[in-house]
Amino acid sequence: MARRQDQAIANALQRLADILERNENHANGRAQPQVQVAEEGEYQGLNKFLKRNPSQFKGGYNPDGAHLWIKELERIFGALQCSENQKRLENEGREINWFTFKEIFLEKYLPKDVRNKKEMEFLELKQGNMSVGEYAAKFEELALFYLPYQAAGNERSKCVKFENGLRPEIKEAIGYQRVRDFPTLVDMCRIFEDDHKSG
Incomplete structure (x- = not known):
């Protein structure tokens, strides 16, 4: 169970990192962003989110860094008025809501x-x-x-x-x-x- 949770965190973090990297490449003129919306009219705030330059969390033992990273994302979500559905991450075809992701993330990167x-x-x-x-x-x-x-x-x-x-x-x-x-x-x-x- 713990191994699956670790993998879920790793996958979700990798997805965020990939999105951020694509955005950075796009900003530097190296590639077009590959962020697509599933349906017409669906929330399209990812670019707005990325324009706020969220930092990347590199992992390892860094309790303050982990806390600040979550806090920064929460602040951006609040500024963009994201609904709970808009904060969902996808992992191997499964959706992970923000609360679950945050709970697992904090368990892993913030010692008890x-x-x-x-x-x-x-x-x-x-x-x-x-x-x-x-x-x-x-x-x-x-x-x-x-x-x-x-x-x-x-x-x-x-x-x-x-x-x-x-x-x-x-x-x-x-x-x-x-x-x-x-x-x-x-x-x-x-x-x-x-x-x-x-x-």
């Missing part, structure tokens, strides 16, 4: 002790002296290590966790509204904080 430490840091995270923006950035960075929040349908518990870590005055002002969309929640907290500072 490092993940456990980061997970504990996430679970204990509080806003403290950070601004809402800084707290949200740290929250999302560490949330990558807490896989239950990466699955679809866990937005509610993610929002509850974020709220619970806020400073009391922000938590009190925002909490009663029961916002369960994470970006909206962060924006509301940021606006409250800015208004409170200038008030």
Whole structure:
């Protein structure tokens, strides 16, 4: 089973590397990109994704590099507003969704002790002296290590966790509204904080 997972990761990484290499060759005038869309009207955002110059992960023992690589891809997916279906990878005729790929990837390239430490840091995270923006950035960075929040349908518990870590005055002002969309929640907290500072 572990060997099949390793192979799936290797194949998916190779596919990403091949796509990136084709894009680089195209940019340098050496070849035309060979990225094709299965049907007319299907999502055609791969070129937009590649224009953001995602870095390549070379493998080996590099926990921080693995984490940053996943974080960078997540940021690009977010900027392009990719749906879960648009993040799927194909491996030997099988589709692998992003959550599964990320879970297997992090298991392989982030040692368990490092993940456990980061997970504990996430679970204990509080806003403290950070601004809402800084707290949200740290929250999302560490949330990558807490896989239950990466699955679809866990937005509610993610929002509850974020709220619970806020400073009391922000938590009190925002909490009663029961916002369960994470970006909206962060924006509301940021606006409250800015208004409170200038008030």
